[in-house]
Amino acid sequence: MIEIFNFAFGPYPQRVNIYLAExxxxxxxxxxxxxxxxxxNTPPPEIQALTPMGSLPILRDADGIVIGQxxxxxxxxxxxxxxxxxxxxxxxxxxxxxxxxxxxxxxFTFFGLWARHGSALGQGVVRSSRELAEICAERxxxxxxxxxxxxxxxxxxxxEDVTLADCVAMAMLQYASDFxxxxxxxxxxxxxxxxxxxxxxxxxxxPSYPEEQRGKAFGLMDQTGVRF
Numbered sequence: 518m519i520e521i522f523n524f525a526f527g528p529y530p531q532r533v534n535i536y537l538a539e540x541x542x543x544x545x546x547x548x549x550x551x552x553x554x555x556x557x558n559t560p561p562p563e564i565q566a567l568t569p570m571g572s573l574p575i576l577r578d579a580d581g582i583v584i585g586q587x588x589x590x591x592x593x594x595x596x597x598x599x600x601x602x603x604x605x606x607x608x609x610x611x612x613x614x615x616x617x618x619x620x621x622x623x624x625f626t627f628f629g630l631w632a633r634h635g636s637a638l639g640q641g642v643v644r645s646s647r648e649l650a651e652i653c654a655e656r657x658x659x660x661x662x663x664x665x666x667x668x669x670x671x672x673x674x675x676x677e678d679v680t681l682a683d684c685v686a687m688a689m690l691q692y693a694s695d696f697x698x699x700x701x702x703x704x705x706x707x708x709x710x711x712x713x714x715x716x717x718x719x720x721x722x723x724p725s726y727p728e729e730q731r732g733k734a735f736g737l738m739d740q741t742g743v744r745f
Contacts, residue, residue: 519594521547522564523574526696526724528625529587531688533574536591538720539679542598551725588622591681603680614675617664617682621689624660627653628689632697635741638733650741658702658745665705674711687712687721696726697737702745 521537524530537547550560550573565571568585576584576593584590595604605611633639635650664686668674675682690712693699701709715721738744 518579519545519597520577521545521574521590522560522567522577523547523549525549525551526692526726528688528692530574531692531724532587532685533590534724535687535720536594536603536681536684539684539718540594540598540601540603542594544598545594588618588685591684595681603678603684605676605680606678610676610680613667614680614682617667617675618685620660620664620667621682621685624657624664625689627657627660628693628699631657631741631743632734632737636697636734636737637740638730640733647741651743654738654741654743661702661705661708665708668707668711670707673715674708683715684720687715691716691721691723695723696731696734698735699737704745 519542521533523533525534534549537545560573564573564575567575567577567583570585572585574585574587574590576582576590578593578597584593595602605614631650631653633643634646634653639645664674671677673679673683674686690701690708694701701712703709
């Protein structure tokens, strides 16, 4: 038995949500909390206390093993429930999946710094820095352009089948678009085509976002003066 505790939105939780919807692993129970609320103890303190980070997603298995990092959770489930395989069927496919997952994970690091230090949502929480926001925005878009160069005309981002790369990429781009109004660069034609197509899958259903937070985040490019 594997338990997953997760939020309904956010790039890291959404990686896991999309993955579980695509893989449909047996023996996995999922508890999804709609929005973090400390006053209402959501998620409950005992769940937050499972990892030093105190954040979701969290995996706990029958042996009491706890994992509190999204990519590690995906790897653990793939190792323990290998079918359907979502890592790729050949060494070359698996290497490409790992490469794209790494690139989007790095892209979100840049995006997160851009958003935290440049948007109204981050004001009063971290030190605002227009210079840092501009640098990180450039690096974020650069990662997307590199991904575009790796892609071929295939149904999914890393090949003929849905993989971890689709889950990680979709969670990132969906969050950037829906929460911050940051689109895919116009040069990324293959990436945009894939995004539009994958968005139609039931697994990629757009979550609801807290409107107060979204109102401060929306229009990140205008807030920071960033252009393509």
